Amino acid sequence: MKKIFNYILAVSVIIAASGCEKFLDHAPDQRTELNSPQKVSELLVTAYSAGNYAQAAEAMSDNVSFVNATGNNIPANYDSYFWRDIRAINQDSPTYFWTNTYKAIAVANQALDAIAKANDPENYRAQKGEALLARAYAHFMLAVFFSKPYDQATADTDMGIPYVTEPENVVLKNYDRKTVAYTYAQIQKDIEAGIPLIKDNAYTVPAYHFTKKAAYAFAARFYMFKKDYDKVIECANLAFPANNFAENLKPWPSYASMPSSTEIGTAFTTASTPGNLLLIQTTSWLNRYYNRAVFAFSQNRLNSITAPMGINFSALRKFSFSSTYYFVPKYQEHFVRTSINANTGTGYVMHPSLTTEELLLNRAEAYIMKDQFANAIADINTLLSKRITGYTAASGVTDAKIKAYYSNITDVKQMYINAVLDFRRAEFVHEGLRWLDILRHKLTVTHIDEDGTSRELKPDDKRRQWQLPDEVILSGVQQNPR
Structure with a gap:
């Protein structure tokens, strides 16, 4: 080799x-x-x-803010926040x-x-x-x-x-x-x-490889960047021809009984978890730093981001370190020692690189670009059904709610675009995908x-x-x- x-x-x-x-x-x-x-x-x-890429991409985005100078100070967080070129090779x-x-x-x-x-x-x-x-x-x-x-x-x-x-x-x-x-x-x-x-x-474990669903999810992301919205919708429909997205989303309500962030982070990144279309093993210290870096999430900021349009993602479990750093548990580190008795080693994190959630929201955004607003609302509410504790139809998003919340915007399509971007931001917190949206929409x-x-x-x-x-x-x- x-x-x-x-x-x-x-x-x-x-x-x-x-x-x-x-x-x-x-x-x-x-x-x-x-x-x-x-x-x-x-x-x-x-x-x-x-x-x-998650640590650096998240720090470059508008998700994180200054929390505490005593937090973990690493180039992927600190230099990225100031949009400096990171010359480190670690x-x-x-x-x-x-x-x-x-x-x-x-x-x-x-x-x-x-x-x-x-x-x-x-x-x-x-x-x-x-x-x-x-x-x-x-x-x-x-x-x-x-x-x-x-x-x-x-x-x-x-x-x-x-x-x-x-x-x-x-x-x-x-x-x-x-x-x-x-x-x-x-x-x-x-x-x-x-x-x-x-x-x-x-494949023995399909989630570690490009299955048909993962391939279509990747294609949809690619076509989102190309602004070929018909292809985005086509790829989403081919991935789930029965439109059974709901049962293939991560089941956050079922995490409510898990006692620790470690268990939830493990569940979030396992191959058997619905929603994980492609998991990639990365060599990363992400799990050590995403939840307690200098530039991270305060309680108010995390609560604000995870309540798009005031609709609280109440099923998401939130934890904190010293009541300073707040986070949604999404990762778990696998530490491999350099030798049996060594204290040093390498950290590995399974990263959910392609998910049903992203594919669904890509389709919702593509529907908006095609002026199919009712279809977009249906897709967003499919996601909310797995993100709101005790979800009912009244809990979801409606045309009236979107227009009321973004009333300072005159263009209806832009209202819907802002809405789907806010829902994407809440769904993919800590995962780095907010930066991709910032790039696509030139924010x-x-x-x-x-x-x-x-x-x-x-x-x-x-x-x-x-x-x-x-x-x-x-x-x-x-x-x-x-």
Whole structure:
């Protein structure tokens, strides 16, 4: 698998730190052993990025605020809050995400190469489908954070990210970022080629792989960024043709009897939990820091965010540390010691990367863009039925409630857009998806510093794109402007 980890643009930081020879000897070459569908499937387990974006993305958004200077001070939280380029290479940093996401791409390309060379490629259809979806998803998430969001008016000139489609065969290779339009075209090509090949019965634990539902959920997110709302609706309907979203949402009311945040966080991120369409194991300290960082959630702020339009997500369980840091338990760390008796080790967090909840709200937003407001209300209320304790029809959202709450807005469609964005914000608190909505809708973000100074990040601010790792300049990749 030596070549699997040999993308210089992804891992040049490791080469620089430990030496080229040591890096290239990371693992023996096992390509010749990829001679069966089962072995390719085993390889594809690592075609999902170990990098976690939630901590940095959440801190860049308008979700968090200054809570306490004695909180955990880590670059992914502190520097992100001030929209500074994070040069650290540790877990939860942009560099770590870049590096590990290109590693995942390398694995997908190695699998695709083995399939192309197999004597019986038809027997590898399921593996090819997973590899194509994994490659597309990895490139898409890189494009989200390191490139400008897709805009039809500028996509042909905005810089994309290198779209790598074949295994490395040289140590140093020049890569062209090309354009956002090109990057998105390649992603769409892989999505369209991969989905028909996916076979859910190929997996022992489907939630750790691209099933049909997960593939359609990813496609819907992709088409949301492209503003192709007909495709968003189509993907959601194909994922759940019986429209049985309600029974496939996370059952927050059932968490009411769980005594601790640890149990709830575990339940939230298990493969058997409804709603988790794709769980990815990430190397991350997220669980240690998201709930007690310098910039986090006070009680009032969390209560405000989780009550969109004044409709309280009362089924959500909220906890606090020292009555200072408030949070909704969504994660649980799996700590692996470096040795049996060691106190040091590595933290892992299962991240719900694609969910039924996001797919449902993507469809609701797409309905709004198509002026199908009644359908959007129905989807939002489907979510609320699992977020409000003792939910009844009177508890939900209505056209009248939306118009009354956003009465300062004259455009009805914008009222509905604001509503669905507020419901999305409440649903995905701590998960980093608020930042994706800020990018898609070009929202201005305001942060208040510790000393009370107010700062704004406007839609055209270059700091909205994460900076590429310094080391990728070795391969000639152009950095983002600053």
